[in-house]
Amino acid sequence: MKNAVLVLCLLLVTSLSFGSLSLGLINVAAQTESFSNTPLSGFVGIDVLGIDLRYDFGPLSFGIATPFFMFTLSEDTGVKPSFIIPGIAWYGYVGLKLDLDTFYVRGDIGHTFAFGEQSQLGFSPLRLGVGMDFSPGYYIELNVDLILQKINETVGKIFDFKIGYRF
Numbered sequence: 001m002k003n004a005v006l007v008l009c010l011l012l013v014t015s016l017s018f019g020s021l022s023l024g025l026i027n028v029a030a031q032t033e034s035f036s037n038t039p040l041s042g043f044v045g046i047d048v049l050g051i052d053l054r055y056d057f058g059p060l061s062f063g064i065a066t067p068f069f070m071f072t073l074s075e076d077t078g079v080k081p082s083f084i085i086p087g088i089a090w091y092g093y094v095g096l097k098l099d100l101d102t103f104y105v106r107g108d109i110g111h112t113f114a115f116g117e118q119s120q121l122g123f124s125p126l127r128l129g130v131g132m133d134f135s136p137g138y139y140i141e142l143n144v145d146l147i148l149q150k151i152n153e154t155v156g157k158i159f160d161f162k163i164g165y166r167f
Contacts, residue, residue, distance in 0.1 A: 019057035024164020026052040026065055028145070031157045047071040051086065052162060061095045061108060089114035095127070104131045106141070109148075124148045127160065137166045 028048045048070045054063035068086045073079050095108025107128045129143030145158040 019055055020166045022054045022056065022139070022164050022166040024052045024054070024139075024141075024162045026050045026160055026162040028158065028160040030145075030154075030159075045073040047073075048084075050091075052164065054164075056097060056166075059096050059098065061093075061097050061106065063093050063095075063108070063110075065091045065093075091125070093125075093127070102133055104133070105129075106131060106143075123150075125158075129160075131162075139164055139166065 026049070028046075028050070030046045048067045050065050050067035050069075052063060052065040054061055066086050067084045067089055070082045070084055071079060072082070089112065091110055091112045093108040093110025095106060095110075097104055097106040107126070109124065109126050111124045112122060124147070126146045126148055127143040129141055131139055131141035133139045141160075141162040141164075143160045143162075144156070145154070145160055147154040147158070
């Protein structure tokens, strides 16, 4: 048991020395109808704030994000802010990143999942975007998101912006 813990710690330190861990604030904005099959009358837009944890290892990226706040804009109800319990919904993803000095191009594919009442999420986004690195360790990204299950309905309607820090 002691050797297994030692090996696990050694693998963690080695992978962190060759890769980079980042933490960011992500904002997803969508002009779309419901992501689930629940009809919403007059639904115009949604804006979700979340926390994104990512590990980059060379050109590979692995990440997980969880939302904590959501704004909806509807003709029926106007602007409605809602707090989301962090950890009740998740977005896990894997992707590639191509560094071009200060700028980079990235893409990833992932899947959403949730617990409790939000378990209907279950959609798979494809994100393509660009980013820019700032010294020392800060970065910004802009991505275009497509929902694979509803690709024709989501083209050009979902974007995310992320600002973060690489450790």
